[in-house]
Amino acid sequence: MNEPRATADIYDLPEYYDIIFADEWEAEFDFLRFCFDRYVDGPTQRLLEPACGTGRLLVELHGVGYTVAGVELNEKMTRYCRERCPGADLLSGDMANFRLDQFAHSEPFDAGFNMINSVRHLLSEELAVAHFRCMAAAIRPGGIYIVGLHLTPTIGQPLEDETWVATRDDVTVTCHLETYDRDLDARIERASLGYDIEKNGHEVQVVGDLSFRTYTAAQLQQTLQTAGGWRIAATYDFTYDQDEPIVVGEVSEDVVYVLQRL
Ligand SMILES: C[S@@+](CC[C@H](N)C(=O)[O-])C[C@H]1O[C@@H](n2cnc3c(N)ncnc32)[C@H](O)[C@@H]1O
Numbered sequence: 001m002n003e004p005r006a007t008a009d010i011y012d013l014p015e016y017y018d019i020i021f022a023d024e025w026e027a028e029f030d031f032l033r034f035c036f037d038r039y040v041d042g043p044t045q046r047l048l049e050p051a052c053g054t055g056r057l058l059v060e061l062h063g064v065g066y067t068v069a070g071v072e073l074n075e076k077m078t079r080y081c082r083e084r085c086p087g088a089d090l091l092s093g094d095m096a097n098f099r100l101d102q103f104a105h106s107e108p109f110d111a112g113f114n115m116i117n118s119v120r121h122l123l124s125e126e127l128a129v130a131h132f133r134c135m136a137a138a139i140r141p142g143g144i145y146i147v148g149l150h151l152t153p154t155i156g157q158p159l160e161d162e163t164w165v166a167t168r169d170d171v172t173v174t175c176h177l178e179t180y181d182r183d184l185d186a187r188i189e190r191a192s193l194g195y196d197i198e199k200n201g202h203e204v205q206v207v208g209d210l211s212f213r214t215y216t217a218a219q220l221q222q223t224l225q226t227a228g229g230w231r232i233a234a235t236y237d238f239t240y241d242q243d244e245p246i247v248v249g250e251v252s253e254d255v256v257y258v259l260q261r262l
Pocket residue numbers: 011021049050051052053054055056057071072073074077093094095096114115116117118121122
């Protein structure tokens with residue numbers, strides 16, 4: 001029998017987040033390693049993921065020999081990440097307000113990454129600029145910061161919802177992501193993120209609200225210009241096709257920016 005739908009801060013449920021978002025880590029992992037080789041000036045050893053969540057990518061990168069670190073605001077995510085990736089140098093804090101000397105090892109990083117929209121959780125220009133400045137202070141010149149986000153196209157309608165399913169052991173999670181209340185003047189949109197969790201014949205439904213700041217390509221460029229310290233070295237899309245860099249245009253939605261630290 002189905003249980004009634006509960007509401008929650010969806011980031012307070014890292015074990016289900018990890019099932020649904022860690023399922024297809026390989027494409028991102030391969031793409032990240034390609035970017036480190038192609039765009040970092042010099043060797044890449046030290047990696048930083050702001051808003052690292054469960055550490056689904058940190059654990060894989062640590063497993064092949066990188067030194068990894070993360071910043072995460074949600075305590076349940078941080079705790080889960082510490083258990084999943086004990087080798088990570090984790091800072092429990094805000095990606096818009098951290099310093100290199102707060103990490104256990106305070107040498108600058110060679111590269112940072114932020115693959116699925118977390119930058120958009122910073123809901124004001126002030127916070128977004130502060131974030132890119134924190135990252136510029138943490139990453140050495142010649143290093144890179146890879147930022148994936150959904151842009152709001154200036155021509156055409158954006159995608160409104162997605163549903164996908166992942167299974168780990170005896171748990172199957174169906175995830176529904178639906179965008180609503182998009183206010184392009186205030187530059188805020190809300191999304192409902194719901195999990196249908198199925199375990200041993202029981203189904204539980206949990207749903208939570210998330211707020212995202214909207215960006216067009218021009219707005220992102222403006223934020224980067226205000227922050228200073230970065231140049232856009234290349235752009236790709238969420239297919240992570242290394243052979244197909246894209247030109248960002250009026251209809252672009254899923255974009256991965258490779259920023260190089262000046
Ligand atoms: C979409 S998840 C991404 C997690 C991870 N980067 C990944 O790729 O799976 C967004 C994460 O950002 C965290 N977060 C939101 N605002 C934050 C902030 N200001 N500073 C640090 N983490 C934040 C959330 O707690 C959540 O774990």
